[in-house]
Amino acid sequence: MTYDKALSALGDTTRRHVFEAVARKPQSVGQIAADMPVSRPAVSQHLRVLSDAGLVMCQAQGTRRIYTACPDGLDALRSWLDRYWSEVMSRFADEVNSGKEDA
């Protein structure tokens, strides 16, 4: 049950941008912050939240920390989405069918 953390983490726009940047290419904190309109500590705090949500992980390289996207969070997110996807889609199909039958 970690999809709630993942969704809460990705709910913030700038934090989602941080994740997307890391997902596209593993980067150090400084590199991420350089491409963003917020300070480096802000990026660090966002990475902390993303890490707690299982969306990123880091690996020390000298004094730098290379952050990489982690499948765990996306995995939880996907299973959550699939569940409601099928539920909503089947109901939506039924609605359309009954609507046609009523007409």
Place this chain on the structure above:
Amino acid sequence: MTYDKALSALGDTTRRHVFEAVARKPQSVGQIAADMPVSRPAVSQHLRVLSDAGLVMCQAQGTRRIYTACPDGLDALRSWLDRYWSEVMSRFADEVNSGKEDA
């Protein structure tokens, strides 16, 4: 490009609960609020946000408004997830492989 609205909308916990309740079963505003620890107007406001994100839609029935989950928002969410899913997974597989080769 409406996945950002969907993610922002589902980022809040109680709002996600509202969506999940609607997704499980189409309900009126009063019914949803009855099963939640917040007031009815609060639920209305959440439904407003969910509607703007394409996650729910409503259909008047007398003085009641029956809210139903809408595929649009989930669709946008799914395509966003798929994109980063494949990207992250392939990179993750490469990391594991290179790690094994190094050992």
Place this chain on the structure above:
DNA sequence: CTTTATCGTAAGTCATAGCTTACGGTAAGT
């Protein structure tokens, strides 16, 4: 050993947004 680069954390500020109460508006029931 000193200096430099990179980063996480703490403290404090401030805006956002979620919640409540109050109100008005529509549709059904009597």
Place this chain on the structure above:
DNA sequence: ACTTACCGTAAGCTATGACTTACGATAAAG
């Protein structure tokens, strides 16, 4: 027509959280 049920919106309050600056810690470089 009057009352009741159900709902959306406005106004206001408050707490959460996102951001910044300042500091301390670690590792490489010289």
